[in-house]
Amino acid sequence: MTERQAAEEPTTGLRERKKQRTRDALLRVALELFTTRGYEHTTVDEIADAVEVSQRTFFRYFASKEEVAFAVQEMVESRFVAELLTRPARERPFTAMRNAVLCSWSSIGEAIEAVVPVELHMRTYLMIESTPALLAAHLRRSTELEERTARIIADREGLDLDADPRPRIAVAAFTGVMRVTGRLWGQGEDTSMESIRALTELYLDHLEPALAADWRAPERTPGAPGAHGV
Amino acid sequence: MTERQAAEEPTTGLRERKKQRTRDALLRVALELFTTRGYEHTTVDEIADAVEVSQRTFFRYFASKEEVAFAVQEMVESRFVAELLTRPARERPFTAMRNAVLCSWSSIGEAIEAVVPVELHMRTYLMIESTPALLAAHLRRSTELEERTARIIADREGLDLDADPRPRIAVAAFTGVMRVTGRLWGQGEDTSMESIRALTELYLDHLEPALAADWRAPERTPGAPGAHGV
């Protein structure tokens, strides 16, 4: 169930290879069906039938219909966490998170392609964002990642997460921007990875000024009055 | 189905009154069962049986088992929106949102009590936060409210929501903090309304400094170097 990567033995035995092939097939077929006829209009039976296994077998590989939709997303997230852990200590929290996403996106392409076409994953992301039930699940998963991230940031800065609210606050703001970015990207025309990368960079670099500036002033007013801001 | 409030005629006919009573009974019983034996361990049949109606009737009042869990939350949210719309134009976006939540909480008590005991609603909120399926739904609902809020803020400031990212960014940061606040409140001991109110006030007023300050400095460093911040 939880085997990650042998990474050395390509021939791990026929049994393992068969399992891997079944899993991949279920995943690929499921995403293909979801993105074409829609998540709700795809039954687990149809997925299982297409791969020629029983419905019961599907549920032995994926705990739910939902889980298969997030299988690739799962990979991307763990990549982000790994990247964040290796960020130099000199970077400030927000900068470290910013760079971690951007860097992880630079190397994730091939890892995805080993399982499903990247283009299919992009379509899957759009499907998740536009399917209420999946959007809900996506948001919940995001908060879990958010918690992990806050813990990492707190460790980085040598802070006590239970006593100091600042890590959680900064992470909340960060992921909030990430979510908005993802949604806007989905609404736009350009569904490329370069597109979402550029959008993310732009928005993240906009957050702090947006919170501090007086919106009614024509442009940046460094010495603005009101201490309360925004 | 969507009758809100006649607010004038107390005698709206026997039929209407019966419907209202059935709905209220279903709601109260459902929340009571959810909060005692748990959401997942409560079946729709049990709710319907307790009110002595058929399961089919339950689904004529509530589109899903989920919906009944959020019925009161629904009221609270629309109260916040109403409050936000009446905020004086002189207040800055973040301040307006801050005051809208705090003010709406001051007057929501009686409105809730008309349907279910406030204490039951508090327990319901805790249940939502600790039930994965409901937490997911809660987050999705929050983003919908977030979108409405962003639109209101944009109108207030005379900005084009589709062209200017700042309203969405500020709202995202705001609701991010609200979410964290709610979760921490749920983890604490004090489940009173005063408690969550104080926590919210504290955290909201912490957001901007937390983003701008250098965490490694002993305390506030107004003239900090690095322009990128956080």
Add this chain to the structure above:
DNA sequence: ACGCTAATGTCAGCGACTGACAGTTGACAA
């Protein structure tokens, strides 16, 4: 070749939810 065990299939069943149809009951007019 032969057990052992993991992987799979089959079957029965629960719970959320829906459509269709029939029965009941307020509302309103004659």
Add this chain to the structure above:
DNA sequence: TTGTCAACTGTCAGTCGCTGACATTAGCGT
């Protein structure tokens, strides 16, 4: 008062996601 209409409700059958139990198949090491 009565009767008609429309709204509300109950019943039933069926779909779909998901699970436990048990039998069957098929790699694996000896």
